[in-house]
Amino acid sequence: MALPYSKKLLELFLNPKNVGEIPDADAKATEGSPACGDMVQLFLKVDPKTKRIEDIKFKSYGCASNIATASIVTELAKGKTIEEAKNITWKNAEEELGGLPPTKIHCAVLAVDALHTAIENYEHQHGLLKEKVPTTPETITKRLKHVIDPRKGIDVIRAKTVKEILVRDGVAIIQLDMARGEEFAGHLEQEIKERISPLWDITSVEVKFTNG
């Protein structure tokens, strides 16, 4: 058969490893969105002493490459320390899979991004940051560039869905150009909170809508 996928990729697509959720995860991260047709969610369990990734699980909404790359990234990361896991690149994932069609490289990028974000979230939440840089609206903007507005299919910063960002005494306030009750409002609120609340100095996140 002339499918553009390697044998390994098809194998993992049919029998992905490390599928599921970790209910008491030490950190989690979501990359992509249903609007893009690609989404990966990663859960980490880290040994507090050795900082080794004891368990890692994923869920995926997406094409075969998405499922297979997420699976391979969890296999690559499992058992590694978080410092070691930070060095895993999409290239590693691609090589392990025996290659990816060029149009599917972004799947590997997405899975690796999810791993890196989960580790970053872990560091924020467990006092492991080397430099404790205070969160600014810019830091938040950077993180929000990964949140997709499902109505527009692009991120909430580019889509100008986010009108204003304020940070005051550990409280992040994100004003959206969208009314509460609008389709996807609840979904976006939840996603924004998940993105911002792991930041080490943020104690609460408020998402505001045009109607309060």
Add this chain to the structure above:
Amino acid sequence: MKVYLDNASTTRVDQRVLDAMLHVFTQNYALPTSEFIHTPGQVVKDLVEGSRKKIAEFIGAEANEIVFTSGGTESINLALKGIALEHSARGKHIITSTVEARPVLDSLKFLEKLGFQVEYIPVNREGFVEIEKLQEAVRKDTIIVSIQTVNDEVGTIQPLKEVIKAIRERNQETFIHTDATYALGWLPFNVKELEVDLASFTAHKIHGPKGIGALFVKSGTKLTKLIDGGYAEFGMRGGTPNVPGIVGFAKALEIISWNEIERVKELRNYLYEKIKVEIPDSVLMGPADFSKRHPANLNISFKYVEGESVVLYMDMKEISVISGSACFSRGLEPSYVIMAMGHSHEEAHGSIRFSLSKFNTEEEITYTVDVLKNVIRTLRELSPLGGN
């Protein structure tokens, strides 16, 4: 069990069509270039003209209104570009809908580059063109309106009679073209009743060969020839005629059985009923009223899963379907048809098109749903969006 459910893309050639074509390749291979040609040429000329007549009769046209082309794509190119280039003195305004097939949209893009102005009429959630908006858009300088007869992705059959009436109320002169490539041989289609000026057809969606199509050009309609090289096809298309294709095309129409199409329709209905009962969170794309839907088409969006994975999984079980997912397309964009109908990205990504033919059996459909049910359940177990 191999199950081919991608018949809206192309169909298997019927054995009777192939048999009719084979002797043309080996026995009747001369060229019917002129009236005064040698005897072998005369024989072939009779074959071609006999086929032309059969095809014309099938759609209620005269034989001299049928121009053979290399397929639906060329017919559409010839209709749109041919009319626009020939009649640009009348105006440069063209109207179409947002859910037309690529050959229409791409031909019009080409004309836009030449300075023509194209207006795209929206459709509703079931894919029906908004007739009031279409009527408002028609102007004095509108030279051609192109609206498809049926959409191959979601099966919507446009109310062409009403569409044409609405256009004519505003402008008697404008040319009307319909892309009937997925209608011919599937739905009753009569150019006289419809009062269209141009209609594009292809043979390979009705168990005929690939590489042959036809354009109905209403008698007296002038258009600019796109393929130069001789006076063939009433001076509208140069080149050596594809005689085996022409003979096969006529044969494919000759053997159309409306009873058989009724049986395909029942199989399609069975497929839908079974999916509805066995797979929760399946959303129908296209008309809910099946009398306004192509008899062989079903398009379902399965929530929480992405179409390419479904297609690949099904393919591994030897079932061929396609998806409107972005991953499935070369441009990584979800189906523009489903998006134009006002559905979400997610619904487009999760959409699966099933298109049947007379060669499908009930057993195949039962098998398909059995496999599909497991595929969707497996992928939903993986999905962070839920569904379990």
